[in-house]
Amino acid sequence: MKKLITLGLILILVGCGATKDFNGIAGKKALKGEWQVDQLEFFGAEGTYKAFMFDFADSYCFKNSTWMFIPNNYTGKFTIASNSSNCESTTARIRWSFFDSDTQRYIQFKYTDDKNKSLDPMNAGYRMKVKSLSETNMKIELEVEYQGKPFTVEMSMSKISDNVVL
Incomplete structure (x- = not known):
């Protein structure tokens, strides 16, 4: 029984460590905020x-947008400001x-309602695709198409707050 408990604790510790760095790219702790x-x-x-990104808005609308990532429950949001007509x-x-x-490390997401469904x-x-992620900066790439031709949109982000309130 003692060995079984020890094995269980080891598996929990290994499982919790899986969200740390991946090939030099930080994990969920750095993404928080x-x-x-x-x-x-x-x-x-x-x-x-x-580019019409994430089936949501044109790419130029995402300039100066804010993204929030809450790692303890894997929720978040993004907000687009009205920066043109x-x-x-x-x-x-x-x-x-x-x-x-x-x-490669990726961030994947889906849209949810206010109950996270x-x-x-x-x-x-x-x-x-996560190109780089540190405590203060992140670069991510999104593969898109326009008129049947593929290209890549790279978004460079900087952390503006560690606060995580939806």
């Missing part, structure tokens, strides 16, 4: 890009998680 999108960059073939001020609640492949009947969501 409120982040602001400082810059959007587009990578792909030459040209002008227009084409961007409506709005907030979307999310449930997020990390997804780690063999070589998925809004999509198919439980669909979105996945962003």
Whole structure:
């Protein structure tokens, strides 16, 4: 019985440690807080890009948006400010998680209601590649298409607060 309890405690400790650094990218403790999108960059073939991101708004609406990640219950939100006549001020609640492949960490999320239930009947969501994540800065990439041509949107964010209140 003593060995079984010891084994259980070891498994709990190993399981809790799984959310730490992944290939040099920090984990949920660093993600905790409120982040602001400082810059959007587009990578792909030459040209002008227009991206409707996360089935929510045009990419230019996400400039200066704020994102909140609450790691103890994996909830959060993002808020878009009205920064032009084409961007409506709005907030979307999310449930997020990390997804780690063999070589890459991703943040994935889905939209939720105020009771954290998925809004999509198919439980669909979105996945962003984490390029870098520290206590103060984060870069994430989103693969999108415009007129059938793929390109990448990179969002550079900086932490503006450690507060996590929905």
